[in-house]
Amino acid sequence: MSSAQPVSKNFSQLKHLFREQHVLMMLLKEFRDGILICDRQGQILQVNRSLKQFLQLPKEDVVGRHVEAVIQNPAFLKVLATVLATGNTCVEEITLAQGDPHELFFEAHIVPINIPGLLGNEPAPLTETDTQAVDGCVIIFHDITDIRHTERMRRDFVANVSHELRTPLSAIEGYSETLIEGALDDPTVCRDFINVIHRHSLRLTQLVEDLLDLSKLESPDYKPELLPASLQVLIQQVLAMVQDKAEEKNIQLTVDIQEPLPKAQAELSSLQQVLTNLLDNAIKYTPTDGRVVLKAYVNDRQKIQVDVIDNGIGIEPKYHSRIFERFYRVDKARSREMGGTGLGLSIVKHIVQLHNGEIWVESNDSNGSTFSFTVDPVL
Secondary structure (H helix, E strand, O other): OOOOOHHHHHHHHHHHHHHHHHHHHHHHHOOOEEEEEEOOOEEEEEEEEHHHHHOOOOOOOOOOOOHHHHHOOOOOOOOOHHHHOOOOEEEEEEEEOOOOOOOEEEEEEEEOOOOOOOOOOOOOOOOOOOOOOOOOEEEEEEEEEHHHHHHHHHHHHHHHHHHHHHHHHHHHHHHHHHHHHHHHHHHHHHHHHHHHHHHHHHHHHHHHHHHHHHHHHHHOOOOOOOOEEEEEHHHEEEEEEEEHHHHOOOOOOEEOOOOOOOOOEEEEHHHHHHHHHHHHHHHOOOOOOOOEEEEEEEOOOOOEEEEEEOOOOOOOOHHHHOOOOOOOOOOOOHHHHOOOOOOOOHHHHHHHOOOOOEEEEEEOOOOOOEEEEEEOOOO
């Protein structure tokens, strides 16, 4: 009887240990933050699924490899070496490049650990002078990429708004000062200067209106009221609005609408803004005697798709992913000369997304552009 007790006790301890290990592995597996455990030499003992996804690690197991083979960041590796040498916990923000312009930002919590014996043989406690008895580290990678990207977008937005406001405000200030200092007495100069001031004030008004529209669309409280709408009627209304601009450049406007085209789930005023912006841009960037075609049809995914096709200057493929960003312009000087605020396509993208749709561009730098978007049909 007495000889069976130690066996039973050891078995119970082992069972308890395996149960704890199983629970730990389940926690590591489901933890949203990335987890990496390494020994005192920097060899990886465990990596959870989140970190594999963050770092796009290969399918083969990385256990047994050195940390530097997985995380190639000199500043982080230096901090890790310090923690392993001193036993002091450290928090370090690190940036990992996943190919330009994609960057991942992490707040890495590096915690030294001492691994207990298998059956409760605890290691001797550390003394004040024994700072190097570290068996390894647990590293928690908290993803702060969205936070850093949002901060960068805010900084860029403030800088871009300031830049866009500076030009018309400087012009208004300069021309008005000249008028005050005596140019009012010259009727010809006076009229020219007032026309310039008026033009720049209109530009300021348009910029403010676009900023207000964008602010509304980005608000989490804003939801468009989607109702059955006839795209045929809406397209004809928008064409009437842009017809004069097309005639000024002798641009041929052609419409190709599938019959019968189902009604769309849409907010009419918002969808009108999308069509007007895309057609206005197509006319603006198409040379004299060019053509602009508008097509509307049900695509292979049973979505209503609208294509605005021009034979204008085109857009190089390297710019396609950025033209829907706020204030982004392929040709800044040309865009400002034509009166754009740099917010139109960003507004269009937000409206389409709020309609459960997608928007994209197909183009190169010589054969014109096709801007396409989708909306849901009324079933």
